[in-house]
Amino acid sequence: MRxxxxxxxxxxASLLAWFDAVxxxxxxxxxxxxxxxxxxxxxxxxxxxxxxxxxFDRFLSRFPDPCALASASEDEVLSMWSGxxxxxxxxxxxxGSKHLVAHHGGEVPQDPEARRAMPGVGRYTAGAIGSIxxxxxxxxxxxxxxxVLSRLRGIDTPLGRADTEARLWAEADALVPGPRPxxxxxxxxxxxxxxxxxxxxxxxxxxxxGGCVALRTGRTAELPVPKPRRAPRPVDVVAxxxxxxxxxxxxxxxxALFGGLxxxxxxxxxxxxxAERALISAGLRGxxxxxxxxxxxxxxxxxxxxxxxFVAADAHPMGxxxxxxxxxxxxDIGLSALTRKILAAAGPSGTASPPR
DNA sequence: GATGCGTGGCG
DNA sequence: TCGCCAAGCAT
Numbered sequence: 590m591r592x593x594x595x596x597x598x599x600x601x602a603s604l605l606a607w608f609d610a611v612x613x614x615x616x617x618x619x620x621x622x623x624x625x626x627x628x629x630x631x632x633x634x635x636x637x638x639x640x641x642x643x644x645f646d647r648f649l650s651r652f653p654d655p656c657a658l659a660s661a662s663e664d665e666v667l668s669m670w671s672g673x674x675x676x677x678x679x680x681x682x683x684x685g686s687k688h689l690v691a692h693h694g695g696e697v698p699q700d701p702e703a704r705r706a707m708p709g710v711g712r713y714t715a716g717a718i719g720s721i722x723x724x725x726x727x728x729x730x731x732x733x734x735x736x737v738l739s740r741l742r743g744i745d746t747p748l749g750r751a752d753t754e755a756r757l758w759a760e761a762d763a764l765v766p767g768p769r770p771x772x773x774x775x776x777x778x779x780x781x782x783x784x785x786x787x788x789x790x791x792x793x794x795x796x797x798x799g800g801c802v803a804l805r806t807g808r809t810a811e812l813p814v815p816k817p818r819r820a821p822r823p824v825d826v827v828a829x830x831x832x833x834x835x836x837x838x839x840x841x842x843x844x845a846l847f848g849g850l851x852x853x854x855x856x857x858x859x860x861x862x863x864a865e866r867a868l869i870s871a872g873l874r875g876x877x878x879x880x881x882x883x884x885x886x887x888x889x890x891x892x893x894x895x896x897x898x899f900v901a902a903d904a905h906p907m908g909x910x911x912x913x914x915x916x917x918x919x920x921d922i923g924l925s926a927l928t929r930k931i932l933a934a935a936g937p938s939g940t941a942s943p944p945r
Numbered sequence: 946g947a948t949g950c951g952t953g954g955c956g
Numbered sequence: 957t958c959g960c961c962a963a964g965c966a967t
Binding site for chain 2: 674678789
């Protein structure tokens with residue numbers, strides 16, 4: 590089932606030599622600071638390298654160490670995360686920094702179990718920090734590694750299933766004990782990201798093509814077998830844009846969706862009545878225009894939001910927990926991409942594109 | 946074990 | 957256009 594030790598040693602050597610030759614120069618690879626590695630790994634969860642590049646240096650400049658991050662407000666942290674998505678990651682990272690200050694002298698612990706106990710650190714991230722920052726022989730399986738190992742070993746059961754995941758971790762566990770485990774893990778990920786890619790791998794450039802089961806059996810296009818997933822559920826949403834000078838009335842999200850971020854009042858529904866509800870529950874009084882000013886679509890992993898944007902005139906606050914925000918200079922608060930999209934659709938003065 | 950959680954790029 | 961999915965985690 591699993592390759593003999595000699596084969597594993599050859600694969601390790603090939604992967605390391607290949608990685609040394611072609612590794613991309615990425616900012617987090619220039620650092621051995623466990624904190625920087627941790628931040629990069631959290632940002633990279635379900636997020637492409639090109640996207641993270643726009644955030645990583647800025648975040649580290651603002652919060653150079655766990656203590657600085659722990660001292661910041663949640664709004665400050667989310668402002669640095671604004672647009673990156675999966676905002677719970679930022680809150681967990683923030684919580685993680687406080688955890689480090691409280692329990693580990695403000696440093697990322699070397700002990701694997703202590704690392705695993707950090708908020709927001711699961712099996713993958715713990716292994717990534719352990720191997721990359723501390724060069725410990727800890728395995729990792731992310732989407733890249735799963736694709737590489739599925740093809741290399743010919744694993745043809747669906748991703749996400751318990752037996753498949755166990756097999757993948759076992760294969761990764763078998764491969765990592767050897768020289769430079771951090772570089773080896775990064776080599777596996779780099780290979781998955783650049784050569785053993787989805788949907789079509791470039792096997793001519795692969796350092797371990799010689800032992801690849803999928804290549805030998807002509808199944809590179811079939812493997813890995815993807816995890817079944819549901820289509821995003823359609824949902825109708827109304828948004829209310831109320832302006833006063835340069836300011837737009839925004840509330841702080843409390844729910845799991847966009848929690849901690851600031852945004853214009855939203856509610857489920859498609860008409861003026863729903864917009865009215867959003868207006869009132871946001872602690873605002875004002876006159877809603879009769880028809881939606883704009884309409885847009887925003888797709889999340891599990892929802893397809895059909896958003897009607899209503900503009901409110903003569904709006905004035907009648908409660909607390911919300912405030913006027915200048916979208917062009919929001920300050921230390923986080924805005925979602927959806928919020929920015931809504932404001933753009935509403936136009937600079939509320940006279941935007943007509944509804945579709 | 947299934948579900949919820951963002952955003953953007955690509956074939 | 958549309959589905960896929962990208963260095964996952966918590967509940």
